[in-house]
Amino acid sequence: MIGAGAAGITIARKLLDSGIEVVLLESGGIDYDADIAALNEGENVGLDYYRLQDSRLRFFGGTTAIWGGRCAELDAIDFEKRPWVEHSGWPISKAQMRPYYREAREILGLRQTQPSAADLIEAGVVMPDFKPDRIRSLLWTFDEKHGRFSFDNCRDLRDHPRCRIITHATVREIVAAANARSIDHLDVRNLAGHRITVKARHYVLATGGIENARLRLASRSVMPTGIGNGQDWVGRCFMEHPHARGGRVVSGRSWMLLNAFAKRHEVDGQSVAALLAPGIELQKEQGLLNTSLTIVGRRPPHRRESYAMRSYARLKHVIAPDRRGRELWMAVKKTGHRVLRYSEPARPWALNKAGLLDIALLVRAEQAPNRESRVMLSHLRDPMGVPISRLDWRTSAIDTRSVSGLVHALDTELQRLNLGAAEAASWLEGGDWQFDPLVSAHPIGGYHHMGTTRMSDTPRDGVADSHGRVHGIANLFIAGSSLFPTSGWANPTLTIVALACRTAEEIASDLRHRPMARSREIPRYDANSYAVAESGRGESESG
Structure with a gap:
């Protein structure tokens, strides 16, 4: 298992429950380390984006250490082939995903059924009576357990007799067998230059949407264009x-x-938040993506950020995301939520009446798959000698057009219900995508890296099958949102965990049909002693 984030940890737990031995490799330690974080460094050559070094956390638990907990299932249409969306269509349907969504909801401490706008109305919240074929009111739910996948909260893995956790273990190359039909071993290094070789019957790559692609592209000793490319x-x-x-x-x-x-x-003890998305019929009629927006109080364009937002941004960027920094960040965030709970909607309503805030439409858009929007390799190399990532992020005309269609549909519905009017931003009239630093604490995007190792029915259309198995390579699986053929409106974590459950089931089924080595207690390594550094050059085997 390469990567100890939500996907890797979920698969590890499921495999252990099936009686399989697991080696879990994590590039970082149990907390933030600036030198390890620098391995995320990369180049941005397309749209403005966050520094790649800061866009993911490289330690046990991964970026879930600062995850806001937003959970939602993708819609059925997100899995379907949409004629107006090039490269759309998953090799798995929403119906096939339902049992895995149930598992994922349990893992993330959520109730088994996704609450709806009707539940919110029943709880006493007044909601606009939009025509559902035009505008849908949807809900996020929230995983309230901070650090669910942290080292502290993975005692079950740390104590398991069949689980070996190796920290500060960066995979330098996934080495294919000579026939290029399977993986032979992993070349694993640390910053001190020590090396081990890891051999297993099955390998799972779960390092995030950028690193999953980067490591496969950089693994070229047998396949010159990269593993399975x-x-x-x-x-x-x-x-x-x-x-x-x-x-x-x-x-x-x-x-x-x-x-x-x-x-x-609050709905039945669950924390929820509402948002708006285009009706399914509207998407089909106008050829729109399944994009979304929320209605919030924000300063008008080109004004100065509020003191509170400036302070939050300063805190987020100045303080290192180590344990102490994350605890401080979480305390500030919880305090903010408590303040908003009692001050909203009075505060933004009053400031809007005073002309200091707009009732803004905060877009969180679906982006269509675009082959020219891609992760490549730079000619520069990281301290391990691996080429760093080169991100060329590009949007498409349909991305902008879909936001425009949603805003205009919202305008029609608001006017029909005598609730006001939606005034579209000028950039939606055929302009390039325009970011606004005043609209969100994360003004560019959600830090959701998707699509770079997409699933497909055949190798002609992607790199992995519906279980995450790389086409043509029997024992290599991918986990995480890099598998997503399309992105939908929903935050990806719930779907990441659901797909991880499905992949683990497939691996366990594979191994049940193969002779298993006699189970033995696998020695574990205290993360603070950094097994790779102590091992020097050695070899490790697992299932």
């Missing part, structure tokens, strides 16, 4: 959920709209 799909179709200001609501019932969409609510 015969059809030139590895690294392509990089997707985010790009953020933007879609416009504003004017002359409307701002109190009701802010109360419904600009704050969290």
